[in-house]
Amino acid sequence: xxxxxxxxxxxxxxxxxxxxxxxxxxxxxxxxxxxxxxxxxxxxxxxxxxxxxxxxxxxxxxxxxxxxxxxxxxxxxxxxxxxxxxxxxxxxxxxxxxxxxxxxxxxxxxxxxxxxxxxxxxxxxxxxxxxxxxxxxxxxxxxxxxxxxxxxxxxxxxxxxxxxxxxxxxxxxxxxxxxxxxxxxxxxxxxxxxxxxxxxxxxxxxxxxxxxxxxxxxxxxxxxxxxxxxxxxxxxxxxxxxxxxxxxxxxxxxxxxxxxxxxxxxxxxxxxxxxxxxxxxxxxxxxxxxxxxxxxxxxxxxxxxxxxxxxxxxxxxxxxxxxxxxxxxxxxxxxxxxxxxxxxxxxxxxxxxxxxxxxxxxxxxxxxxxxxxxxxxxxxxxxxxxxxxxxxxxxxxxxxxxxxxxxxxxxxxxxxxxxxxxxxxxxxxxxxxxxxxxxxxxxxxxxxxxxxxxxxxxxxxxxxxxxxxxxxxxxxxxxxxxxxxxxxxxxxxxxxxxxxxxxxxxxxxxxxxxxxxxxxxxxxxxxxxxxxxxxxxxxxxx
Ligand code: GLC
Ligand code: CA
Numbered sequence: 001x002x003x004x005x006x007x008x009x010x011x012x013x014x015x016x017x018x019x020x021x022x023x024x025x026x027x028x029x030x031x032x033x034x035x036x037x038x039x040x041x042x043x044x045x046x047x048x049x050x051x052x053x054x055x056x057x058x059x060x061x062x063x064x065x066x067x068x069x070x071x072x073x074x075x076x077x078x079x080x081x082x083x084x085x086x087x088x089x090x091x092x093x094x095x096x097x098x099x100x101x102x103x104x105x106x107x108x109x110x111x112x113x114x115x116x117x118x119x120x121x122x123x124x125x126x127x128x129x130x131x132x133x134x135x136x137x138x139x140x141x142x143x144x145x146x147x148x149x150x151x152x153x154x155x156x157x158x159x160x161x162x163x164x165x166x167x168x169x170x171x172x173x174x175x176x177x178x179x180x181x182x183x184x185x186x187x188x189x190x191x192x193x194x195x196x197x198x199x200x201x202x203x204x205x206x207x208x209x210x211x212x213x214x215x216x217x218x219x220x221x222x223x224x225x226x227x228x229x230x231x232x233x234x235x236x237x238x239x240x241x242x243x244x245x246x247x248x249x250x251x252x253x254x255x256x257x258x259x260x261x262x263x264x265x266x267x268x269x270x271x272x273x274x275x276x277x278x279x280x281x282x283x284x285x286x287x288x289x290x291x292x293x294x295x296x297x298x299x300x301x302x303x304x305x306x307x308x309x310x311x312x313x314x315x316x317x318x319x320x321x322x323x324x325x326x327x328x329x330x331x332x333x334x335x336x337x338x339x340x341x342x343x344x345x346x347x348x349x350x351x352x353x354x355x356x357x358x359x360x361x362x363x364x365x366x367x368x369x370x371x372x373x374x375x376x377x378x379x380x381x382x383x384x385x386x387x388x389x390x391x392x393x394x395x396x397x398x399x400x401x402x403x404x405x406x407x408x409x410x411x412x413x414x415x416x417x418x419x420x421x422x423x424x425x426x427x428x429x430x431x432x433x434x435x436x437x438x439x440x441x442x443x444x445x446x447x448x449x450x451x452x453x454x455x456x457x458x459x460x461x462x463x464x465x466x467x468x469x470x471x472x473x474x475x476x477x478x479x480x481x482x483x484x485x486x487x488x489x490x491x492x493x494x495x496x497x498x499x500x501x502x503x504x505x506x507x508x509x510x511x512x513x514x515x516x517x518x519x520x521x522x523x524x525x526x527x528x529x530x531x532x533x534x535x536x537x538x539x540x541x542x
Pocket of ligand 1: 072073074110174210269329330429
């Protein structure tokens with residue numbers, strides 16, 4: 001791959017796009033997205049011109065062999081592509097064609113646990129004396145019976161499953177079909193190392209590491225302290241079933257291994273992440289990045305967003321590097337989180353924020369279209385969490401419905417029967433229509449990403465808020481040695497005046513991008529007057 005000489009590595013400068021393969025595009029009519037579907041649509045993501053989205057990397061949710069109790073997050077063979085998605089050769093081709101377009105491929109490794117059908121677990125559960133017994137977390141019942149402690153599973157119920165054949169419990173942080181590996185066993189670590197090398201040698205550019213702070217559990221299996229919460233899992237402070245001190249040695253080993261291959265990276269998904277944890281787990285000799293999900297839990301008000309951003313900026317410091325997301329395959333979609341008549345305007349404000357912050361932005365497929373959560377009737381629920389908690393919680397299917405490519409049959413996603421229902425609004429919210437409409441959410445994303453690519457201040461510069469107590473919107477500067485960019489946005493439907501808390505470094509500003517193109521009347525002084533839901537991105541003269 002030809003790389004323009006730049007000061008920051010690609011994983012800091014670039015934009016990551018998360019593909020959820022089952023729902024991206026189906027190439028063989030079985031109703032399930034696959035590698036062929038992704039290959040057919042690579043130009044949509046990046047064809048080298050601003051007609052495409054312009055993303056720099058694709059994070060592929062798991063495509064490994066899996067019985068799919070948790071839709072790929074339960075792996076039965078880490079070195080094989082699941083036949084549902086294609087063959088190993090298709091993945092090689094995807095890596096090749098992505099690289100040709102200047103895009104990287106990041107695979108999603110769920111290494112905290114395997115599938116209960118993984119041959120390692122088969123062997124481990126075969127007998128108490130199996131050589132692989134210690135590869136998982138087996139424990140005797142308490143003297144009076146019952147599981148060794150009160151730890152709960154994230155998906156509901158006890159985290160311990162009784163195995164009648166060998167009369168012991170095994171631990172599963174998620175489903176009983178997802179037994180946790182014993183990361184204290186050196187053989188397990190050796191095997192994982194082999195898996196990582198296998199993929200790095202095939203040319204993948206990095207990994208997204210699933211629940212990367214859960215690999216170790218307290219060696220003494222102490223009960224967690226009590227906490228107020230709705231579900232049993234939330235009624236515990238997770239002091240002993242995650243975030244154990246041994247993690248840092250694993251991160252150091254992984255970092256060393258990945259760095260052997262040059263310009264690659266690992267991005268961690270943290271269970272109950274916080275800026276402090278990101279700071280602790282990322283940096284030299286540790287993970288390259290960890291997602292910050294703090295923007296996802298913000299209410300729709302600028303103060304909440306500013307607090308989340310500053311908390312991350314302060315915890316990580318100027319050397320640290322945030323990695324923000326507004327959504328993923330586990331959470332309700334942005335347009336459904338902030339619903340109403342102006343949801344699409346809000347989607348644009350949020351997009352502008354994500355793509356102009358300091359840090360690596362990660363978009364989830366469909367976010368760029370302003371997709372809503374899908375409607376999944378009870379009988380069509382596939383997600384185990386949805387099945388368990390319906391109707392209190394609909395589960396994660398609504399955020400995983402197929403990506404609508406056109407207003408044609410099957411929304412251009414499939415010729416067959418889609419595995420989850422197509423969203424009812426697919427005739428207006430689809431790729432083909434939005435590509436043609438200069439005012440669509442997609443067109444706005446495209447312009448933002450290409451602006452970010454071309455601007456050093458936006459992709460690498462520092463961040464400085466211009467408002468101490470934002471009310472109507474946000475205003476901040478992004479600065480590199482060469483450029484200053486001013487970003488201002490109105491979060492509401494009424495016009496707003498943002499009174500800046502400090503003088504701007506220049507009074508001469510050139511319009512770069514906004515939601516109201518052609519608006520040249522913006523006066524840039526210590527007060528910025530913005531129209532309803534207006535976003536303005538201006539470049540300062542030096
Ligand atoms: C992560 C994944 C989620 C999965 C869980 C268990 O949180 O994002 O989809 O269910 O880990 O692997
Ligand atoms: Ca298919």
